[in-house]
Amino acid sequence: MVEIRNLHKAFEGQQVLRGVDLQVAKGEILVIIGRSGGGKSVLLKHLMGLLKPDEGQIFIDGVDITQLRGRAFDQLRERFGVVFQGGALFDSLTAFENVAFPLREKTRLLEEAIREKTLTLLKQVGLADMGHKYPAEVSGGMRKRVALARALTMEPEIILFDEPTTGLDPIMVNAIHRLILDLHRRIGFTAVLVSHEIPEIFGLADRVAMLHHGVVVEAGTPEAIQFSANPVVRQFITGDPEGPIQPD
Amino acid sequence: MVIFLGSALFYTFLPPLKWRRMIARIHFIGAKSLLVIVVTGAFTGMVLGLQVFYTLRKFGAEGFLGSVVALTLIRELGPVLCALMVTGRAGSALTAEIGIMRITEQIDALDAMALNPMRYLVVPSILAGLIVFPLLTAIFDLVGIYGGYLVGVKLLGVAGGTYFGEMETYVDLRDITQGFLKSLSFGLLMTWVCCYKGFYTSHGAEGVSRATTQAVVLSSVLILVWDYFLGSVLL
Numbered sequence: 001m002v003e004i005r006n007l008h009k010a011f012e013g014q015q016v017l018r019g020v021d022l023q024v025a026k027g028e029i030l031v032i033i034g035r036s037g038g039g040k041s042v043l044l045k046h047l048m049g050l051l052k053p054d055e056g057q058i059f060i061d062g063v064d065i066t067q068l069r070g071r072a073f074d075q076l077r078e079r080f081g082v083v084f085q086g087g088a089l090f091d092s093l094t095a096f097e098n099v100a101f102p103l104r105e106k107t108r109l110l111e112e113a114i115r116e117k118t119l120t121l122l123k124q125v126g127l128a129d130m131g132h133k134y135p136a137e138v139s140g141g142m143r144k145r146v147a148l149a150r151a152l153t154m155e156p157e158i159i160l161f162d163e164p165t166t167g168l169d170p171i172m173v174n175a176i177h178r179l180i181l182d183l184h185r186r187i188g189f190t191a192v193l194v195s196h197e198i199p200e201i202f203g204l205a206d207r208v209a210m211l212h213h214g215v216v217v218e219a220g221t222p223e224a225i226q227f228s229a230n231p232v233v234r235q236f237i238t239g240d241p242e243g244p245i246q247p248d
Numbered sequence: 249m250v251i252f253l254g255s256a257l258f259y260t261f262l263p264p265l266k267w268r269r270m271i272a273r274i275h276f277i278g279a280k281s282l283l284v285i286v287v288t289g290a291f292t293g294m295v296l297g298l299q300v301f302y303t304l305r306k307f308g309a310e311g312f313l314g315s316v317v318a319l320t321l322i323r324e325l326g327p328v329l330c331a332l333m334v335t336g337r338a339g340s341a342l343t344a345e346i347g348i349m350r351i352t353e354q355i356d357a358l359d360a361m362a363l364n365p366m367r368y369l370v371v372p373s374i375l376a377g378l379i380v381f382p383l384l385t386a387i388f389d390l391v392g393i394y395g396g397y398l399v400g401v402k403l404l405g406v407a408g409g410t411y412f413g414e415m416e417t418y419v420d421l422r423d424i425t426q427g428f429l430k431s432l433s434f435g436l437l438m439t440w441v442c443c444y445k446g447f448y449t450s451h452g453a454e455g456v457s458r459a460t461t462q463a464v465v466l467s468s469v470l471i472l473v474w475d476y477f478l479g480s481v482l483l
Contacts, residue, residue: 048360074362082360088353102361154361 001026001190002047002158007056009042016042018214019056024158029184029191031201033225033236034211035245040194041085043211044162047192049077060158078106081151081159081189085166087143089135095146096122096131102153121149125179141172145179152183161193165200173197177204198237202226210236212245252444256370266372273376277338277439281384288333289388292325293317293395300396301404310400314411315418317396318389322419322427326389327381328475331434334384335467339442342373343463346446347456355447370447374439381435382428389427426482433478434471441467 002024009017016039024030032040045051046058049065057064065076082088089098100118103109109117122128125145135143144164151159161180165173177200184191195201201208202222209219210233218225218233228234235243296317304310346369349355358365393415400406445463449455 045356048356050356050359077360077362080360082357084353084357086352088357090354090357091348091352102363105363106361 001061002192003059004043004046005057005059007043007046007058008054009039009046009051010054016214017046017053017056020211020214020216022209022216022219024190024192025206026190027188028206029180029193029204031193031195031205031208032211033195033198033201033208035236036196038211039214040211041162044160044192044194047160048080048082049073078154079157081154081156083144083147083151083159083161083164085162085164087135087147089143089146089150091135093134094131095127095133095135095138095142098135098146099131099149099153102150106154117153121152122146124152124183125149141168141176144168144176148176148179148183152187155187156189158190158192161191161195163194163196165195165197170200173200177201180204198239199226212236249440249444252370252447253440255366256374256440256443259364259367259371260375265375266368269368270372270375273372274380277334277342277373277376278380278384281334281337281380282387284333284337285330285384285388286391288329289326289391290395292329292388293321293392293397294399296320296325296392297396297399297404301400301406310404310406311410312414312418313396313400313406314393314413314415317400318393318415318419319423321389321392321396322423324475324479326392327385327427327430327434328471330385330388330431331381331438331471332468334381335438335442335464335471339438339467340460340464342439342442343446343449343460344456346443347449347459350447350449351452351456365447370439370443373443374436377435377439378432379435381431381438385427385431426479429482430475430478433474437470437474438467441470 004020004022007017007020008015020043032043034040042051046053053066057066059065060076060079063076065073068076090101093101096118099121100114103114103117119128119131122131125148127142127145127149130138130142135146138146148164164180165176168176180191181204193204205222207219208222208225209216210225212232218228218230225233226237231244235245297313300316301310301313304312304316349369355365355369358368397408397411401408401411442463445459445466449459
């Protein structure tokens, strides 16, 4: 469904992506792991269309999205849902209004239908009674769940998660992961998720890819990654300060 | 900055216009600035009334007080002071709001939903500035003229009929048009600069603070510079 070929990106002379090759199959959950500053979020922003690569292509169902412009690009973006690192909820809107926002702006649904769908989504993420709260009034975990509900609003085929559990306690991390798995089973979207949560992500992912120094050093099933012979992957999973990855 | 303005103007004329957001911006930039405009307008007029009265008295020309106060306010002080006050009150908040939306990825979220941030954030602000600035300036002028009346007529004894009579004789439509054009261009300048600085904010809270300061300083300087050039062309 998604194919990334030889993706390169540099910022002010600093090479962040150095030829990323990665495939995501329809309906799978792919988790991208790697050190902070390793280019994971940059890679995700290319998939969102927020950044254009210096070199390389990204194909969605055979269409190179790096060449798309205008309406065609917008139509493709409508197939994506995004959960940003901090939630990126509109702080002037309540949780309900945040979830209803894409419906109000992008559809001609009547207010009654919007209300019904929004309440269903809030219920799915366990926040049926919190719709009247503003983002500043709810916890970090709730913000992430509202963001997830908003990402699901337009029934996207692909959902991109940028560190959806960063800064949350371990119980909340597992609760969010369980929620993603549950929604994935029910709705059946394709998910690309950037995360640092090891070992929790092994229970969530269908496949795991490790990005290091701007390239995918290994991609495979959670078991294959957990028992990888690659010293970079091994060191990252065990969190050992000694090894080929040097702490900053 | 020029490309940013060009893009904003392009989306201004490309429907659909976000009416609700524009009305919210008119309320934010206009209605919420009313008090500060009335207070500064009143005191500017009162100070003008006082200073001009004593200057004119040296020439025995106190009768011209009304026309001098009105011309000064309508052609120059009204548009400029009003623009500076609104920049301080609403422009800084505009930059901070858009800047925070940038650093918390809210603008990226709009983009990711295939909703144009320019259309949502910048166009309504620029249109609101174009609508609100002339109206606020008119209020500033009116209150200022009344402030001058209070000091000149009620306090210092100029005849009320002379104050308004001379004003009617010497203030013509050309003066009002000049003030209107100035306030219109200041509305565009302020919203353009403040939206631009907010839109391209980076580096967290410090970046927002820096962008806000830069937006207010740059808007204020550009307003004064543009005032001179526009004034010299329109005279």
